Each structure stands twice: as C-alpha cells, then as structure tokens.
Amino acid sequence: MIFRQLVDIETSTYSYLLGCERTHRAVLIDPVASELDVYINLLQSLNLKLIYTLETHVHADHITGSGLLREKLGSKSVLHRDAGALCADLLVTDGVLLQVGDLELEVRHTPGHTSGCVSYVMADRVFTGDSLLINGSGRTDFQQGDAGKLYDSIINKLFSLPADTLVYPGHDYQGNTVSSIKQEMGKNPRLGHGKSREEFIAIMQELKLAYPKFIDKALPANQSCGLVAE
Template identity: 75%
Template sequence: MIFRQLFEPDTCTYSYLIGCEFTQKAVLIDPVASEVDSYVALLNELELTLIYTMETHVHADHITGAGQLRDTLGSKSVVHRDAGAMCADLLVTDGVPLQVGEVEILVLHTPGHTAGCVSYVIGDRVFTGDALLINGCGRTDFQQGDAGMLYDNITQKLFTLPPDTLLYPGHDYNGKTVSTIKQEIATNARLGGGKTRDEFIKIMANLNLAYPKYIDEALPANQACGQLDKQSQVIQG
C-alpha cells in the first residue's frame, strides 16, 4: 500500500493519501483546498489516479479540496449521509465497505464531534478525523456535538479495534503524527485510564474553548463540497 501523511500548517490539519500499488488507484482523506496543487503534483509524481476524496466530517476549521479535485481529476466525494453535504457523490453509512484496487476501506460512523463523523479503517490503521485525536478528542459544543455520544462511539467502536491498530488523527497541534489504540486507551487525557462516561461529559462541558476561527466561512463552503464561494478558498486550511 502506498501511504503519505500530509500536513497543512495553518490549521494543523492532516490529510492522507492512500494508494494501491498494483492498480495505481488512490484516495485522499480530508483534503484541504489550499493544498490542491500539491496533491495533484504528488499524484502525478507517484503516477496515481485519484478515485475518492473521503471526508471524516464536515469541517469547521478548513475548506475541503473535494470539489476542486472532482473538477480537476474527476474524483468522487465521499461523506456520511448525516454530514449535511448532499453535494457528495457517495453518501455512506456505518459498516459500508469500499474497495479501491486492492485497498479495502471500512466506514465506521463515529458521531459526537459532529453528527456525520466517520472513521476509516484501512488494514492495520484507522483514520479518526476529529473524533479521536492523539491524547484528546474533538470538541462537542458545535455542529450537533454530543459528548455522551462521542464517548460511546470512541469506547465501543474505536477502542474495540485491535490494540496495535495505528491511529492517524485529523489534527495535531504538538507535532505528533501517529498513536495506537492501545496507547489512547491507556493515556488519552480525556478518555483514557478508564474514565467513565460521566467524567468525560464533565471534562467536555468545562473546556471553555474559543469560537472556531474559520467556522463561519468553512462550514457553509464544506456543505457545498468546498465550492459554495470559490473566493473563500483563500482561507488557509
């Protein structure tokens, strides 16, 4: 399997390129609009054909590159059916398997950060978007956030994956690139160490986070697959 972890520094967003080395077909998880030219150059360099752009959720902190990549390369946008992005080509649900060449992708619906959050299981790794981060998790005070629901989905779906499963998040603000399910079960500051559902809900209720910097521009644009207002794509991330 061809794998690249890509980083957009303004919003500390990770995007992921996964390709089949036999068929040269590829997917991009959580592409960022400002990075589209770099993605196209990398795909050309690796001689890959982009089949899907796969969102983990409708983002509030950056504009997706899905629409631009669809126009440029003919790729199809994948979003959960509850995400509120009816512009997508493929609206998926929990347990849906996708196949790209020899690469098998399993969709896990993991709402709580937003109603339409999904994680993608690919081989020995899981791409968790903003639901489960390294030593943290996504906020639950916007976009149909629900702390109890997030706890249930992380503990019942993500924490039940094989312990050595590699965890690749949607963001990291401290330079970390990868964790494991075992590590997050043991040490995650919000969910690890056996924290109860009630403890987690209390932690999330007392975070006192600032209003998301780009949400007013990013959210409506992402509900239109990044193309509601092409001028808004000057937002980095």
C-alpha cells in the same frame, strides 16, 4: 500500499494519500483546498489516479478540496449521509466497505464531534478525523456536538479495534503524527485509564474553548464540497 501523511500548517490539518501499488488507484482523506497543487503534483509523481476523496466530517476549521479535486481530476467525494452535504457523490453509512484496487476501508460512524463523523478503518490503521485525537478528542460544543455520543463512538467503535491498530487523526497541535489504540486507551487524558462516560462529559463541559476562527466561512463552503459561488 503507497502512503503519505500531509499537513496543512495553518490549520494543523492532516490529510492522507493512500494508493494501490498494483492498480495505481488512490484515495485522499480530508483534503484541504489550499493544498490542491500539492496533491495534484504528488499524484502525478507517484503515477496515481485519484478515485475518491473521503471526508471524516463536514469541517469547521478548513475548506475541503474535494469539490475542486472532483472538477480537476474526476474523483468522487464521499461523506456520511448525516453530514448535511448533499453535494457528495457517495453518501455512506456505518459498515460500508470501500474498495479501491487492493485497498479496503470500512466506514465506521463515530458521531459526537458532529452528527456525520466517520472513521475509516483498514487492517492495521484507522483514520479518526476529529473524533479521536492523539491525547485528546474532538470538541463537542458546536455543530451537533454531543459528548455522550462521542464517548460511546470512541469506546464502542474505536477502542474495540485491536490494540496495535495505528491511529491517524485529523489534527494535531503538538507535532504528533501517529498513535495507537493501546496508547489512547492507556494515556489519553480525556478517555484513558477506563474513564467513565460521566467523567468524559464533565471534562468536555469544562474545556471552554474559543470560537473556531474559520467556522463561519468553512461550514457553508464545506456543505457545498468546498465550492463557493462567487
């Protein structure tokens, strides 16, 4: 498998390019509109054809590049059916398997940060979006957030994966690039050490985070797959 982890510095957003070495078909997870040229140049340099853009949720902190990539490269955008973005080409549900060449990704519905959050599971790794972060989790104080649902999603859908499964999140603000299920179960300050649902909800209620500075522009744009009418 061809694999690249890409970062948008302004929003500390990770995007992931996965390519099949046999068929040269590829997917891009959580693309950012401002990084469009980077993606296109990378695809060309690796001789890859982009088939899908996979969104983990409708983002409030950056504008997705899925619509622009669809216009330029003919790729299809994928979102969960509860995401509220009918612009997607494929609206998926829990348990759907996406096959691109020799790549297989399982969709796991992991709501709580938003109602339409998903994680994409492969044999040795999981792309968790904003549901499970390295030493943290997505916030639950806006955009259909629900701390109890997020706890259930992480415990039942993510912590049930093999302990050595690599965790690739949608963001990291400390420069971390990858974790593992074992590490998050043991050391995550919000969820690790067997924290209860009630303890997690109390932690999330006390965060008192600032209003996301990009949300008023990002949300309506992302409900249109990043294509904003002029």
